[in-house]
Amino acid sequence: MSDEASPQVLIAGNPNCGKSTLFNALSGGSAHVGNYPGVTVDRTTATLQLGSEQIELVDVPGMYSLTASSPEEQLAVDALTESNTRAVICVVDATTLERGLYLPLQLIESGVPVVIALNMMDAAARIGLRVDTERLSELFASPVIPVVATKRRGLDALLAALEAQLEPRSGIATPEVTYPAELQADLATLAPVIARWRPQMPASQHRVFALWCLLSLGEDSLRGVPDEVRKAVGNIRRAAAERGRNLDLEIVSSRYVWLDRAVAETCSPQGPKPSWSERIDRVLTHPIAGISIFAVVMFGIFEALFAGAEPLIGAIETFTGFMQTQSAAILPPGVLQDLIVDGVIAGVGNVIVFAPQILMLFLFIGFLEDSGYLARVAFVIDRVMKGVGLHGKAFVPLLSGFACAVPAVMATRTIERRRDRLVTMLALPLMSCSARLPIYILVVGTVFAGQSLGWFSAGAVALFSMYTLSVLVTLAAAAVLRRTVLPGPAPTFVLEMPPYRWPSAGILWINAWRRLRVFLVDAGTIILAMTILLWALLSFPKSTEVSGHYATERAQVLQSASSETTKAEALQALDAREAGEQLAHSLGGRFGHAIEPVLRPIGFDWQIGVGIIGAFAAREVFISTLGVVFGIGEADEENKPLRQALRDARHADGSPVMTPLSGVSLMIFFLLACQCMSTIAVVKKESGSWKWPVFLFSYMTVLAYLASLAVYQGGQLLGYG
């Protein structure tokens, strides 16, 4: 952080209460806005001019309380205790006051100046709720300002109250919650220990912090808590348990007793949930209608990502190709031209090609979140996800994995707990994404052309098996990861079901755009760098012997007496063959040769090995790399000469390389291997460290190799291939 000292104001509140909407309204900036509890994971900030002061406004992730047991939950407490935190705007959804006031009570108890923004007053008015804000603010010893964040109502009053709260104060008034005498004694025991841990903390806050420790510590994974404090808390908890006391219950229920009285005194009794929202729920969670609508919505998303994005992706690819030919025509031939054309432009193309799917997926997810339907999606499908230890919220990311792992990994941020998010993120690249399809098509067209199995064509059966296998392996991987690498309690499913609301198009657009921008900058840099690296690997060193040889051959062609068109064709063929030989000579090509002994047992030769290395840039590149390796030049999956070349390829002993068995082995390898640096880049971005993408790559590669080995060797034993 650049300016440590700049004063900050936090915007805190329950998930989904309108924090980001208020943040945007106050800052005029564009923070993430969603309707799915717990979306905000990043720290979103903006500068706000308040009177003569410049303060930093921070949009804190949604929370129900300050109590923390994981580093993620600790974020908020850390932000609160930072010395430059001057005040907190606590946003409370007026329609869920009875529960929503728990957090501000906890905040105010902690001694930080708080302004309560009573949000969604429009919705509250519709259900006939009236709040005596004056009395409420007396009880809470803090200003309570009614606002409607979406309509920017009440913002001036809010800012005025905030400014007043920023004034230095002498004594801090806090609401007086009555805790049982025994608990008071416990707090008195703990206070001196806290004082040693936090010497700079005012003595008046030691007891409050002791409350926080009693409630948070034990079976936690919090960082930076001294052993002395842990031991003291442990002793108190043990002594309490021996006497049959439940400390958690004592603390929380004392607060709710106070809150219930405050609410009873200031709010009119609330009516039931709005009847139209209830009616929508009756349909959307109905056994037949609910599941049908669920299936249709999910299919719609899938179709849009899979087919709808296709023209845009095609256009981007065409444009990249156009830029490549243009640059090749302008720049003098040589290494610089190659670097720009095959390294830089190809790399930029590799990044922006994801834009359509990312934008679409986040527009969809934004709509589902803001409308409240995403919580129902999780509600409807949780039963299925629970079986493999996943959260109901993992469904949309997994489904998106069929189209492309990159936006799908980004979509896991709707999952609240980090551990659950990681499991999903590490399993979903096994879903057969659309970039694998061309490879299946090439292989099927090469080895299964015209064959059939009973009523079906062999190719169709192979394709269908790949997709089925991918789903099974993904779910199995999730279940295994959950038990091994990321053990811990199965995700609990305690999810608030927000009322239905109509999302605002502008906000949806801002959110999707923000996600895309972060991807382009953060993951994009990694993808670009890796593309250039791969280009260098497959281009250097160049063999002067090969280029000399082809220069002579070209001269011969030019001197021959044949027609211009024959000459041109001959030259093109020479170019393609030279490229193939140069590729074989490059580091990547040599590496392909070097690993051939490893590839033989799974039915591949060095040429496929080079293709696999090239495919790391993007799976589709496998095919164009093969085209170059076989000296054919430009090729796609429907390319006849490439299929023929593959069929004609022979091992040293004269046996064909591509048999139906080695074809199946190749498809399985591509299905299971993490042959995609963009996935690696985005997992790095979303998990925050290189550890997880490295793990992902390793486990998928080992899995792919072992599966291909089993298929190829097993198949040979059974007499296939």
Next chain:
Amino acid sequence: MKRSLVDLPLGQHAEIASIDCERRLSRRLMEMGLLPGTRVRVVRVAPLGDPIELRVRNYSLSVRRAEAAKIAVRPEGAV
């Protein structure tokens, strides 16, 4: 005999008697306002039978059956 939330007929109000699950979860539920004496009602069951949706303190919350089974309830006003 102890009755839990899963035994509660759909739509019938009851009072929470106790929450006896793992500490992390019980603490979370309590902080979300599910305490002994709090009025609660099961609003609906997910199409596949699990999870279930509760109505408590004027908001809706869904929990899995396994968790709801650990929330004991008693008839309203019976203490």
